[in-house]
Amino acid sequence: MRGVWAVMILLATLLILALAALAGWLGWRRARRVELVSTGHHDRLHSRPVYHGLYVAIWTGVPALLLLLLWVAMQGTVLQALLLASLPPEVVEGLDEPARAVIVNEIITRAAGNALPGEPAPYIIEAVQRLQRWQAMAGMAALALGLAVALAGLAFAWKRLSPGFRARRAVERAFTWAMLVCASIAILTTVGIVLSLIFETLRFFSMVPLTEFLFGLRWEPQIAIRADQVASSGAFGMIPVFAGTLLISAVALLFAVPIGLLSAIYLVEYASSRFRAVAKPLLEFLAGIPTVVYGFFAILTVAPAVKQFGDAIGMPTAPNSALAAGLVMGIMLIPFISSLSDDALAAVPKAMREGSIGLGATRAETIRQVLLPAALPGIMAGVLLATSRAIGETMIVVMAAGIIATLTFNPFEAVTTVTVQIVTLLIGDTEFDNPKTLAAFALGMMLFIITLGLNMLSMYIVRKYREQYD
Amino acid sequence: MTEEDKQAKADESAASAQHEQARQASAGQAPASAAGASASGDGGSTSSGDAAAGAVQRVDWHSPEMLARLRRRHAANRRMKYIGLGAIVLAAALLGILVSSLVNNGTSAFRQTYIALEFDLKPELVNPENMRRGKWRRIVKEGLLRALPEEYRQNRRLARKVLKIVSRSAPYALRDHVMENPQLVGRTISFEVLAADPFDQYNKGIIPAVIGDGEKQRPNPRLGGPELVRAFEILKEQQRVSMPFNWGLFFHADSRLPETAGLAGAIVGSFLTLLVCFVISFPTGILAAIYLEEFAPKNRLTDFIEININNLAAVPSVVFGLLGLALFIGFFGVPRSTPLVGGMVLSLMTLPTIIIATRAALKAVPPSLREAALGVGASHHQMVFHHVLPVAMPGILTGAIIGMAQALGETAPLLLVGMNAFIPDISNMGLTQPATVLPTQIYSWADSPERGFVSRTAAAILVLLGFLVVMNALAIWLRQRYSTKW
Numbered sequence: 001m002r003g004v005w006a007v008m009i010l011l012a013t014l015l016i017l018a019l020a021a022l023a024g025w026l027g028w029r030r031a032r033r034v035e036l037v038s039t040g041h042h043d044r045l046h047s048r049p050v051y052h053g054l055y056v057a058i059w060t061g062v063p064a065l066l067l068l069l070l071w072v073a074m075q076g077t078v079l080q081a082l083l084l085a086s087l088p089p090e091v092v093e094g095l096d097e098p099a100r101a102v103i104v105n106e107i108i109t110r111a112a113g114n115a116l117p118g119e120p121a122p123y124i125i126e127a128v129q130r131l132q133r134w135q136a137m138a139g140m141a142a143l144a145l146g147l148a149v150a151l152a153g154l155a156f157a158w159k160r161l162s163p164g165f166r167a168r169r170a171v172e173r174a175f176t177w178a179m180l181v182c183a184s185i186a187i188l189t190t191v192g193i194v195l196s197l198i199f200e201t202l203r204f205f206s207m208v209p210l211t212e213f214l215f216g217l218r219w220e221p222q223i224a225i226r227a228d229q230v231a232s233s234g235a236f237g238m239i240p241v242f243a244g245t246l247l248i249s250a251v252a253l254l255f256a257v258p259i260g261l262l263s264a265i266y267l268v269e270y271a272s273s274r275f276r277a278v279a280k281p282l283l284e285f286l287a288g289i290p291t292v293v294y295g296f297f298a299i300l301t302v303a304p305a306v307k308q309f310g311d312a313i314g315m316p317t318a319p320n321s322a323l324a325a326g327l328v329m330g331i332m333l334i335p336f337i338s339s340l341s342d343d344a345l346a347a348v349p350k351a352m353r354e355g356s357i358g359l360g361a362t363r364a365e366t367i368r369q370v371l372l373p374a375a376l377p378g379i380m381a382g383v384l385l386a387t388s389r390a391i392g393e394t395m396i397v398v399m400a401a402g403i404i405a406t407l408t409f410n411p412f413e414a415v416t417t418v419t420v421q422i423v424t425l426l427i428g429d430t431e432f433d434n435p436k437t438l439a440a441f442a443l444g445m446m447l448f449i450i451t452l453g454l455n456m457l458s459m460y461i462v463r464k465y466r467e468q469y470d
Numbered sequence: 471m472t473e474e475d476k477q478a479k480a481d482e483s484a485a486s487a488q489h490e491q492a493r494q495a496s497a498g499q500a501p502a503s504a505a506g507a508s509a510s511g512d513g514g515s516t517s518s519g520d521a522a523a524g525a526v527q528r529v530d531w532h533s534p535e536m537l538a539r540l541r542r543r544h545a546a547n548r549r550m551k552y553i554g555l556g557a558i559v560l561a562a563a564l565l566g567i568l569v570s571s572l573v574n575n576g577t578s579a580f581r582q583t584y585i586a587l588e589f590d591l592k593p594e595l596v597n598p599e600n601m602r603r604g605k606w607r608r609i610v611k612e613g614l615l616r617a618l619p620e621e622y623r624q625n626r627r628l629a630r631k632v633l634k635i636v637s638r639s640a641p642y643a644l645r646d647h648v649m650e651n652p653q654l655v656g657r658t659i660s661f662e663v664l665a666a667d668p669f670d671q672y673n674k675g676i677i678p679a680v681i682g683d684g685e686k687q688r689p690n691p692r693l694g695g696p697e698l699v700r701a702f703e704i705l706k707e708q709q710r711v712s713m714p715f716n717w718g719l720f721f722h723a724d725s726r727l728p729e730t731a732g733l734a735g736a737i738v739g740s741f742l743t744l745l746v747c748f749v750i751s752f753p754t755g756i757l758a759a760i761y762l763e764e765f766a767p768k769n770r771l772t773d774f775i776e777i778n779i780n781n782l783a784a785v786p787s788v789v790f791g792l793l794g795l796a797l798f799i800g801f802f803g804v805p806r807s808t809p810l811v812g813g814m815v816l817s818l819m820t821l822p823t824i825i826i827a828t829r830a831a832l833k834a835v836p837p838s839l840r841e842a843a844l845g846v847g848a849s850h851h852q853m854v855f856h857h858v859l860p861v862a863m864p865g866i867l868t869g870a871i872i873g874m875a876q877a878l879g880e881t882a883p884l885l886l887v888g889m890n891a892f893i894p895d896i897s898n899m900g901l902t903q904p905a906t907v908l909p910t911q912i913y914s915w916a917d918s919p920e921r922g923f924v925s926r927t928a929a930a931i932l933v934l935l936g937f938l939v940v941m942n943a944l945a946i947w948l949r950q951r952y953s954t955k956w
Contacts, residue, residue: 073802076802076803077803168849172849172850172851175851175855176761176765176851178757179757179758179760179761179765180761182753182754182755182757182758182761183757183758183761183762183766183772183775184775185754185758185818185821186758186775186778186779186782186821186822186825187774187775187778189778189782189793189818189821190778190781190782192793192797193785193789193790193792193793195797196792196793196795196796196797196800196801197789197792197793197796199796200796258557259557259560259561260557262553262554262556262557263554263557263558263561265550265554266551266554266555266557266558267554267558269554270551270554270555279558279562282561282562282565283561285565286561286564286565288875288876288879288938288942289568289879289935289938290878290879290880290881290909290934290938291879291881291882292879292881292909292910292912292913292916292931293568293572293879293912293931293934293935294568295913295916296572296912296916296927296928296931297568297571297572299916300571300575300924300928301567301568301571331561331564331568334561334564335561338561362543362544362546362547363547363550363551364543364546364547364549364550364551365543365546365547367550368550385784388784388786389784389786391786392785392786392787392788392789393786394786394787394788394881394882395881395882395909395913398882398885398913399913399916419786419788419882422788422791422792422886423788423882423885423886426791426792426795426886427885427886427890440792441792441796444788444789444792447786447788447789448785448786448789451784451785451786451789452781452785455780455781455784456781459777459780
């Protein structure tokens with residue numbers, strides 16, 4: 001992918017940018033001259049000179065750069081197809097898709113100048129040279145075409161300039177479009193997530209039946225290196241993995257919800273403003289700690305402590321017990337729950353609080369009988385979001401939970417989670433042609449659906465009950 | 471506690487005063503005020519059911535039962551307060567444990583044990599024509615033996631073992647030093663070499679010379695036997711052992727040897743990745759937010775975009791890693807493990823943060839400013855880009871910095887796109903070269919079996935937290951320095 005070709009693309013980009021800047025300056029100067037000699041209304045500029053400049057610059061730069069981007073995105077695919085077609089028929093005949101991909105990959109790697117073990121076959125050497133030639137040609141073509149489009153844009157825009165031309169309108173329209181495109185990246189991202197998950201998941205289900213995945217009780221995704229290996233088939237039942245996820249999340253929530261909620265109550269109802277000024281940043285700091293740090297904290301401090309505790313009370317405890325991972329995840333969730341509950345409590349109208357106290361209720365009675373019922377939807381929404389966070393949390397469990405899927409609800413044993421499996425299945429692996437890696441996408445799909453459902457539910461609750469007291 | 475009690479007492483005396491008043495009032499006429507007083511109780515204790523009959527039963531607020539009840543209620547209030555305080559104290563204590571365990575383990579890695587030795591650079595060993603083939607291990611061994619007593623030189627088994635005191639990288643360090651200064655060949659030079667990791671740990675007091683207790687006491691096997699410990703103690707007595715600040719932690723690349731491993735590769739990788747992330751997400755996020763806040767018509771499309779943004783902010787990060795793997799690497803062919811693909815994935819994750827922060831900052835700009843701009847003839851675009859946006863910029867930058875801080879700590883999606891590469895050489899780093907970042911480096915070190923990596927990992931975390939604190943402090947400073955109160 002590198003070499004002559006990359007240099008050409010870079011050169012083309014720089015040239016187009018320079019041309020656009022030059023064109024912008026020319027357009028500005030032309031309008032500026034008209035403005036300076038303008039005498040009355042008949043030859044007055046409609047738009048300020050800067051808009052004339054911008055208009056020309058946009059027409060020069062944007063289409064050409066978009067073309068280059070498209071070229072870069074498509075070239076690899078096109079060249080691969082050409083390459084495959086150009087291979088001698090006796091080589092590719094009878095090979096399935098992955099085997100062809102291996103050959104193409106070898107050619108591409110060698111063409112990029114990277115060494116591979118072994119002596120290449122003659123047809124590969126030929127293909128490597130062909131590919132290098134094509135890449136150089138493609139680079140030249142991209143450069144020439146990009147510059148041609150830029151000049152054409154410049155000519156087109158230049159011809160349209162005149163004192164009465166509404167350059168500002170045109171430039172603002174272009175800006176509006178650019179903003180709309182940026183805003184729709186959010187949609188594109190969601191679409192990208194859904195599509196990439198769906199495609200790989202469908203491929204997974206063409207190898208492993210859906211019922212086995214949904215209801216199977218064994219999760220052993222090892223894939224055979226040799227065909228005659230013991231237990232070569234692997235088992236893909238997601239029940240134990242999800243049970244493990246739920247167990248760890250439950251431990252985390254049981255730990256974090258009471259502490260988070262109570263600390264929010266204290267901060268909102270009892271704490272002096274000076275105490276708040278100290279405690280809030282503390283909780284925010286806790287919230288800003290990267291999860292990999294919590295993961296290291298789990299293996300360094302919490303897991304040994306939990307093991308000691310478990311052994312002391314006579315429970316056989318795994319070194320990477322669900323309890324340890326859950327507790328650390330709980331610590332991570334405390335500030336999250338606390339700040340969401342804080343918002344929910346603070347959103348209860350003052351009149352309700354004062355009314356209750358005015359009738360003689362104590363603070364605690366006000367909290368229990370007025371504030372908590374009123375803030376309950378917000379708190380529930382926060383707990384749902386926290387659940388979604390706990391299920392999707394990755395680094396803590398990757399470092400502190402187990403890898404073997406055990407179907408158990410004993411928090412002193414080691415369990416695995418969906419995210420742990422996704423990471424372990426995909427680390428260091430890029431071939432998407434066996435059920436082992438594809439299983440990670442199926443799990444990711446489940447994870448996405450569940451967390452999306454929880455988020456939607458929490459948004460629905462907030463929306464439904466938000467304006468109850470306004 | 472005392473304040474609470476005082477308040478409770480005050481309440482009681484108020485209650486008794488009320489009681490007196492009620493008694494006086496009820497002496498002659500209908501007890502209207504008493505009825506009012508009873509309403510302030512919570513109903514359960516006053517049998518006001520026969521109020522309709524006109525014979526309202528008065529509450530004797532001064533009675534022992536009532537006072538006890540009041541005390542119970544205040545006690546419940548205090549309990550609630552102390553439970554809440556306890557929750558916060560517990561959270562703070564957990565934070566304290568976290569930080570202190572990191573500091574306890576990490577600070578030792580900020581110093582590194584060096585041993586100063588004299589090396590005789592005999593030309594026949596150095597091989598001046600091609601120094602890469604010189605017998606550097608032997609030179610280092612002889613340097614060590616020179617400093618040690620006779621018995622180590624006599625005993626061939628011991629003489630072979632002493633090399634374990636210094637790092638396996640020591641011969642290469644010496645070689646590089648001599649290759650840079652070829653005039654040293656043939657002379658005897660004094661040079662500081664790194665101690666091997668077990669001796670570094672021993673010198674810092676992290677691992678003991680003997681393990682087990684009582685009968686089972688035995689020399690620590692990781693230190694390679696009591697003779698080596700004695701040799702190290704001898705070197706220490708000769709004042710050869712020093713423990714300066716460990717600049718290597720910041721300026722060395724990664725290594726399989728804990729004593730030479732450093733964070734330089736990860737820091738550069740993090741910087742490049744964040745650069746890509748910022749270049750993509752900052753303009754995109756601002757433009758998207760301006761559109762949604764200032765231009766978007768209220769229709770289904772914009773509603774859908776908003777729901778999407780809120781949802782994306784809550785999608786698990788590992789799913790973004792899957793997206794990067796399938797779409798960017800699998801479909802578009804972006805090279806794996808590179809800052810380019812990592813930054814692209816992170817930019818998608820940072821986008822919602824920047825959009826939400828920018829919208830909040832735009833909302834905070836007062837309408838008078840907009841109306842003034844429009845009033846003097848600015849177009850809608852000119853109003854937004856010339857007047858609203860500059861005023862909102864500090865808020866936007868604050869949001870962007872916080873988004874970047876989140877991206878700096880993000881690990882899982884980067885693991886999936888392969889950014890946990892082992893980079894032992896930092897001379898060839900670029901946007902399309904394999905790289906690693908700080909959090910994935912922490913993950914790899916935490917996974918390493920060598921004891922020395924525990925303190926390195928903790929130290930790397932302290933470095934990462936340091937960067938995060940600086941970024942957040944910058945964000946807070948920006949907010950306070952440039953924010954305008956309207």
